[in-house]
Amino acid sequence: MKTYKIITYGCQMNKSDSERIAGVLETTGYKKAIDRQIPDILVFNACSVRQSAIDRIYGQANLIRKLKTKNYKLKTIITGCVLPKDRQKFKKIFDLVFNIKDLKRLPVFLRYLERGKQIIVENSLKNENISYFKIRPRQENRFSARIPISFGCGRFCSYCAVPYTRGLEINRPAKDILKEAKAFVTAGAKEIWLLGQTVSSWKDPQNKNYEFTDLLQAVEKIPGEFWVRFESSYVLDFDDKLINFLAKAKKVSNYVNLPLQSATNRVLKAMNRRYTLEQYLKVLEKMKERIPDFSFSTDIIVGFPGETEKQFRNTYNIFKRIKPTMAYIAKYSPRPGTMAEKLFKDRISPSQKQSRFTKLDKLLKQTAKENMAREVGKTLKVLVEEWLSTKKECLGKTRNFKAIRFPSAENLVGRFVRVTIVKAREFEIEGVMAN
Numbered sequence: 001m002k003t004y005k006i007i008t009y010g011c012q013m014n015k016s017d018s019e020r021i022a023g024v025l026e027t028t029g030y031k032k033a034i035d036r037q038i039p040d041i042l043v044f045n046a047c048s049v050r051q052s053a054i055d056r057i058y059g060q061a062n063l064i065r066k067l068k069t070k071n072y073k074l075k076t077i078i079t080g081c082v083l084p085k086d087r088q089k090f091k092k093i094f095d096l097v098f099n100i101k102d103l104k105r106l107p108v109f110l111r112y113l114e115r116g117k118q119i120i121v122e123n124s125l126k127n128e129n130i131s132y133f134k135i136r137p138r139q140e141n142r143f144s145a146r147i148p149i150s151f152g153c154g155r156f157c158s159y160c161a162v163p164y165t166r167g168l169e170i171n172r173p174a175k176d177i178l179k180e181a182k183a184f185v186t187a188g189a190k191e192i193w194l195l196g197q198t199v200s201s202w203k204d205p206q207n208k209n210y211e212f213t214d215l216l217q218a219v220e221k222i223p224g225e226f227w228v229r230f231e232s233s234y235v236l237d238f239d240d241k242l243i244n245f246l247a248k249a250k251k252v253s254n255y256v257n258l259p260l261q262s263a264t265n266r267v268l269k270a271m272n273r274r275y276t277l278e279q280y281l282k283v284l285e286k287m288k289e290r291i292p293d294f295s296f297s298t299d300i301i302v303g304f305p306g307e308t309e310k311q312f313r314n315t316y317n318i319f320k321r322i323k324p325t326m327a328y329i330a331k332y333s334p335r336p337g338t339m340a341e342k343l344f345k346d347r348i349s350p351s352q353k354q355s356r357f358t359k360l361d362k363l364l365k366q367t368a369k370e371n372m373a374r375e376v377g378k379t380l381k382v383l384v385e386e387w388l389s390t391k392k393e394c395l396g397k398t399r400n401f402k403a404i405r406f407p408s409a410e411n412l413v414g415r416f417v418r419v420t421i422v423k424a425r426e427f428e429i430e431g432v433m434a435n
C-alpha cells in the first residue's frame with residue numbers, strides 16, 4: 001500500500017488542515033507511513049506568518065532530493081498558508097503546490113502526479129465554492145477533536161498573510177458544526193477545539209443573529225464529559241454577552257488567547273488592528289474580574305516598522321501589568337504582498353528586534369511563573385494528553401490550559417483525573433493524583 005507523511009507548521013488551524021489532508025489521502029488509498037519509512041507522498045503543510053517558517057521549508061530542499069534518490073516514487077507536495085510569491089519559489093522543490101482551499105481536488109492532482117506531471121495550482125477555487133468543511137478529518141488522536149468553524153479572514157491586519165493565502169472569511173453553518181461536535185463526543189472526544197483565524201467573529205451564515213456565544217452555548221449543551229476550547233480570538237468580539245457566558249460556562253474553557261500585538265495605539269493603527277490599547281485593557285479587566293480561574297495568553301510583534309524604543313518599553317510595561325500565562329512573541333518580518341510590506345520599510349535591525357524579543361521573553365518567564373504559582377495547593381481536573389512510559393509520568397492540561405505533569409504508573413491518556421498541585425515552574429505545574 002502507498003504511504004504518506006505530513007509535516008505541519010503553524011497554528012491549530014494548520015494542524016486541523018493536516019487532519020483533513022490525512023482524511024483525503026486515506027480515502028484515496030494511502031496509509032500513514034511508519035516512523036522512519038520514506039513515504040510515497042510527503043506533504044509540507046506550511047505557515048506564512050513568519051519568514052522563518054518559510055525559510056525552514058526552503059532549507060529542506062537537499063533532504064527532499066536525498067529522499068527522492070532513496071524512493072524514486074516519492075512525490076512532494078506543499079500546501080497550507082503559502083503566499084503567491086512563495087508559491088513561485090516552491091515550484092523548484094515540489095511536485096505539487098496547491099491552495100488548501102482546493103483540498104477536495106487532491107485525488108485528481110494525485111492522478112496527474114502519478115503520470116509524472118508537476119502541478120502548480122495558480123487559480124484556486126473561489127472561497128464560496130470551497131468544500132473544505134465537508135472533508136472528513138483523520139483525527140491525530142481520539143480524545144482531542146479539531147473543528148474548523150470558519151476559514152480565512154477579511155480583517156487585513158497590515159502584517160498578516162492570511163487574507164492572501166486563505167481569502168476572506170467564510171463561516172460554516174451552525175448545524176454542521178454541531179453535528180460534527182456531537183459525532184466527536186459520541187466517539188469519545190474529551191476536548192473539542194473550535195477553530196478559525198478569528199474564531200470569535202463567527203456568525204451562522206444561515207442566521208446572522210446566531211453568534212459565536214450562541215454556538216458555544218449549544219456545544220456546551222451536548223451531553224457528555226468534555227471541554228471546549230477555541231482559537232484564535234479578536235478582542236473586539238468579547239462583548240458582555242460572551243464574557244458573561246464564559247463566566248458561567250462549565251465545559252467551555254476559562255482560557256482565552258487574546259492577541260495584543262503592541263501596546264502603542266500608533267503602532268496598532270499602522271498594523272490595522274482595529275482596537276486601541278484602552279479597549280483591549282477594558283475587555284481583559286472584565287474577563288479577569290468575571291471569569292473564575294481565568295487564564296490568558298497573548299501575541300506580541302516586536303520590531304514592527306517604526307516601533308521606537310519608547311514604544312517597545314510601553315509594550316513591555318503593559319505586558320508586565322497584564323501578566324499573561326503565555327505569549328507568542330514574534331520578531332516582525334515582512335511578508336511579501338501584505339500592506340505593511342508595501343507601505344513601510346523594515347528598518348529595525350535584526351539585533352534590535354532580537355534584543356526586544358529577549359527582554360519580553362525574560363519577562364514572560366516571570367509572569368508565567370506567577371500565574372502557575374497561583375495553582376499550588378489546589379486540586380484541579382486535568383485532561384491527560386501523554387504518558388511518558390520510561391519516567392512513569394503523565395502530561396496534560398487543566399481546564400484553563402495550564403500544562404501539568406504528575407507521576408503515574410498507569411497510562412491515563414484521554415482521561416480526566418484530579419491532581420493536587422504541589423509545585424510551579426515557569427510554564428508548567430507539578431502535582432500528585434488526588435484520591
Ligand code: SF4
Pocket residue numbers: 153154155156157160161162163197198234
Ligand atoms: S485578524 Fe489580522 S492577524 Fe488575525 S488572521 Fe485576520 S488579518 Fe491575520
